[in-house]
Amino acid sequence: MKAFRSVTGIVVPLDRAHVDTDQIIPKQFLKSIRRTGFGPNLFDGWRYLDEGSPEKTENERQINPEFVLNKARYQDAKVLLARENFGCGSSREHAVWALEEFGLRAVLAPSFADIFYNNCFKNAVLPVVLAPEAIDALFQAADPGPLTLTVDLEAQRVSSGAGHDFGFEIDSHRRHCLLEGLDDIGLSLQYAEQIKQYERRRREAAPWLFDALR
């Protein structure tokens, strides 16, 4: 797993609540069997005026100049600012792969959907929950912007160096894995003996849970 310590970059404000993963990466791009190649189709339905398909190349597409990610002042943004319940809906990890590949390494929102939040940590994209008032203040500063923020996982702070400075909470296990870039499968396999013991007890108590699917 890739590590994440801190990121400093321009903030792009996406002023919508309940942004679902179908919007972050539409279904026609989920046919890929690879983990890469999703960046050009991040927010495809909003970023482009024409309908996207895996066959179309980027220069065949019609850019939607109104969409915030396409505005010149937000080019090279590294931090996405969003409203409540970001990443709701489908469990597709492709949504996080698309954000990461596009270059957005942190997402700031008042709340996230559970599965999306989880998926972020597997891909070194940091989801940061801030109080609604802090998010409001950042939206005001980011539009027209530009607002540059540092999102520091180690210090658990989001700051602009010019007045905006917020602490955030994060689960200590996740923080640790992300800072060190640990392989969580490897970590879990350190418990192999406990897993086997559990299976022995379970097989004893509920034998119907084993060997049926062959």
Add this chain to the structure above:
Amino acid sequence: MGGRTLYDKLWDAHLVAERDDGSALLYIDRHLLHEVTSPQAFEGLRLAGRGPWRIDANLATPDHNVPTTDRAAGIDGITDPISRIQVETLDANCDEFGILEFRMRDPRQGIVHVVGPEQGATLPGMTVVCGDSHTSTHGAFAALAHGIGTSEVEHVLATQCLVAKKAKNFRVWVDGTLRPGVTAKDLALAIIGAMGTAGGTGYSLEYAGPAIRALSMEGRMTLCNMAIEAGARAGMVAFDEVTAAYVEGRPYAPAGPLWPKALDAWADLVSDDNAVFDRELVLDASVLEPQVSWGTSPEMVAPISGTVPDPAQCDDPVRAESWAGALRYMDLKAGQALTSIALDRVFIGSCTNSRIEDLRAAAAVAKGRKVAPSLKQALVVPGSGLVKRQAEEEGLDQIFLAAGFEWRDPGCSMCLAMNADRLGPGEHCASTSNRNFEGRQGHGGRTHLVSPAMAAAAAIAGHFTDVRALLEAGSVA
């Protein structure tokens, strides 16, 4: 000491290890796989030189990409080359690792959340995961079931465990009795309307109360299916005799001397009387009408007698903006009656509503009637090959065909339009699926979520209408 909830019990029963930092390893009994979210996980295993921990915990079937016509051709019937590679990849991965898979030509193939319960591969007391958010469906069996991402699919394959953090407990208590023509789907939509799409974030939901006990297993699955639409990863219903009757005799269910033993173990899969829930929502089923979603989020629902709401009357500015955006996308006007919304297509299917009872409910409305000529298409897509076969034995296919519906082969189909079944830009669809997100059923498509009976009624009328009027009129000879 307070009692334990059903979720507490399921959590405790699967705890392998707890770490100092509060994270836990949770054992996974059943892992379901489909073609879209698994290829990168298998690839990850290979790259790391790892293999699956326990083959017999896994069950796979392709569903998202499969065409709903020309299935006799098997995988050759997939004309889209990229879709085809994805299904071939699932087949190859299952071959390589020895995982049981119901392939395209197998009559047991279907939507993964229909197949698991149908086969008895989903059992009470299990933990069930799948790289798919509607895994919550399986919670209907008093199981802890939820969706996971692809990295977690790889983790479960490699370790049979998930790194998890305990959620809080939320009980949705439903009093009263659903009135005729009002179904589990309407209840699911009304609950999401009341909770909001983020209302369940961080919680496990338990649906309880007399109205839930009165639901069939299929109704309970419909309800739990949409727990994720209220933000909760998992939804569940306690074990009872309805659960037992459904499970008994299924291919992978315990049989012989194991059956009474299993029943005995499952009897405790209920929340204790003195269990404490962190939150609770109480609803009365007897006042519910059939529901229709009008917006681009499943919380944007209203009863069929209602109207499209006015963003100007909403006092929360963020929500008012969401409503206004939804009305623009859906091309609806504030104050417009839901019955005035004309439809282009109707879709009856998806893991929410493609089981035999759903098809029966739709057929009861369609019988002897005709799909409105203004409709471009009315599709019925059974959830599995076995559901399809049963429906044909009951003559439901003939009822649908005579009415002008198309009768298709099983898969996800127009629920998310990864195959050829989709909406055109601007088209309105009455859909029995679970998500009305922008573009979900096709670029620019406009989805309205309803029950199977309401979808059938809408197909007949050409616009939304209260199915109860049709039901009262009875079947037309």
